[in-house]
Amino acid sequence: MTTSALPRLVAPRLRPRDILRVGAAGLRTRPTRALLSALGIAIGIAAMISVVGISSSSRADLDRTLDALGTNLLTVSPGRTMFGEDAYLPDDAEAMIARIGPVRSTSAVGAVDDVKIYRSDQIPRAQSGGLSAYAARTGLLSTVGATVRSGTWLNEATGKYPAVVLGADAASRLGIGRAGPEIRILMGRDWFTVVGILDPVALAPELDSAALVGWPVAQERFAFDGHPTKVYTRSDPAEVENVRAVLGATANPQAPNEVEVSRPSDALEAQRAANTAFTGLLLGLGAVALLVGGVGVANTMVISVLERRAEIGLRRSLGATRGQIRTQFLAESLLLSAMGGLGGALLGVVVTFSYATYQGWPTVVPPWATAGGLGATILIGGLAGLYPAIRAARLSPTEALAAP
Known part of the structure; x- marks a missing residue:
């Protein structure tokens, strides 16, 4: 082999x-x-x-x-017309802003003009204490990061009735330390029950000296025209600049130059x-x-x-x-x-x-x-x-x- x-x-x-x-x-x-x-x-x-x-x-x-400091919070408010007159935001500005993709939440307040606020009807009309009245959306608290110190926040039910939530400074000026059904204040000619008191709102200090009522009752009792005077928006932090670029045109497509948009917080860069x-x-x-x-x-x-x-x-x-x-x-x-x-x-x-x-x-x-x-x-x-x-x-x- x-x-x-x-x-x-x-x-x-x-x-x-x-x-x-x-x-x-x-x-x-x-x-x-x-x-x-x-x-x-x-x-x-x-x-x-x-x-x-x-x-x-x-x-x-x-x-x-940092989010609590408002890195992704932007505000939209009316500016002025080309003739120097006060502009206004459309009634549906808030809804239109909510359609922007990166926007997580929106809410708004509307200034109620010519409404004086008093603790008692015995106080002279000239001594209103410099407090402001606002109509507020029910989702305002979560958008601006506010918390309730006493009582509760407005809801769909109380927003239709004479119920009010006071800012921290407003409650202090009126001498009100807690909310309750027996605590009332005079707004214009109507008595409102104080259902809540807020803690100081770091992101929206204008609310500290305000009396906040529901949108429906403001339109019914004070002839509120329904135009928001400030819209608060929370966006994806990575898209804040892009959202800011389109907020004006979205809030008021007819006159975007009449809209003022806040700048992002410096904390965003940090x-x-x-x-x-x-x-x-x-x-x-x-x-x-x-x-x-x-x-x-x-x-x-x-x-x-x-x-x-x-x-x-x-x-x-x-x-x-x-x-x-x-x-x-x-x-x-x-x-x-x-x-x-x-x-x-x-x-x-x-x-x-x-x-x-x-x-x-x-x-x-x-x-x-x-x-x-x-x-x-x-x-x-x-x-x-x-x-x-x-x-x-x-x-x-x-x-x-x-x-x-």
């Missing part, structure tokens, strides 16, 4: 299940080292995710605080600067943590190759190909990285939740941080294990078996 007639031995191909089993066997034979290596990766990933999560939670708390700084910090810390994890994987796999030269030589002698040896060590590296990444992601989420809860912040763990951390860990683990895997595959059987 000639040599060419001899059957050619072909090593069986490893199925994915076999690759997983062979890779896991290498980790099971050295559980302590595998555990410590995975722990090192887990600590690095947990550090990255917890830093990203804690920073994101802190940023969310900062955004919440918010953007803080977000930029946080983003750079998170990317830097994440890169360092992943680099540390990759170095740990590479170190573990190189040492594993050096210690297992006899095993590699025996497998090569029994017919294992270079590709199978390379696949085995690469699979070990990937499994080690995956174990550390999953454990680190879980630990990072727990640390973030615990710290954010302790600080009273909203808990925010960006999905990109968790998914990116896991994906990058496996990618870096694969790259880190590639050199040891190639080195193991290049060992000849005789060289490996002869190693001490």
Whole structure:
């Protein structure tokens, strides 16, 4: 029989299940080292995710605080005509503004002219105390960030009847410390029951010295014409400038030049600067943590190759190909990285939740941080294990078996 007639031995191909089993066997034979290596990766990933999560939670708390300062609050009010006369907003200005996509909420007040406000009918008519009367929409409180100190806010029912909510300064000037059904004030010629008193409104200080009544009762009792004198809008913070650019034309399409729109708060620029700084910090810390994890994987796999030269030589002698040896060590590296990444992601989420809860912040763990951390860990683990895997595959059987 000639040599060419001899059957050619072909090593069986490893199925994915076999690759997983062979890779896991290498980790099971050295559980302590595998555990410590995975722990090192887990600590690095947990550090990255917890830093990203804690920073994101802190940023969310900062955004919440800055939003309370009115970074996304814009106001629309009537200006003057080209002849110098007072302009007015259309009755449907509020509804038209609400149609702007990035606008989250709108509300309005309308000045009720020639209405004097008194604590008693025994006070001289000339001593009105400089208080203003406004018709108010029921959604005003949430839009301007106001809170009720005593009593309640106007609703669809009380807005139709002689009920009034006083601003903080207005209540102080009238000598009213609490709201109640027995507390009444004189507005014009009608008695109104004080159903609520507001705390000072930082974003709309004009409301502090105002008496606020429902839109329907203002039209019925005071001949209010229904034109809003100030429309408050809350927009997506990222779109405030774009919203501001179209507010005038939207509120009064017939005469946009007769509309005055407030400028965004300076806090909006501070918010953007803080977000930029946080983003750079998170990317830097994440890169360092992943680099540390990759170095740990590479170190573990190189040492594993050096210690297992006899095993590699025996497998090569029994017919294992270079590709199978390379696949085995690469699979070990990937499994080690995956174990550390999953454990680190879980630990990072727990640390973030615990710290954010302790600080009273909203808990925010960006999905990109968790998914990116896991994906990058496996990618870096694969790259880190590639050199040891190639080195193991290049060992000849005789060289490996002869190693001490």
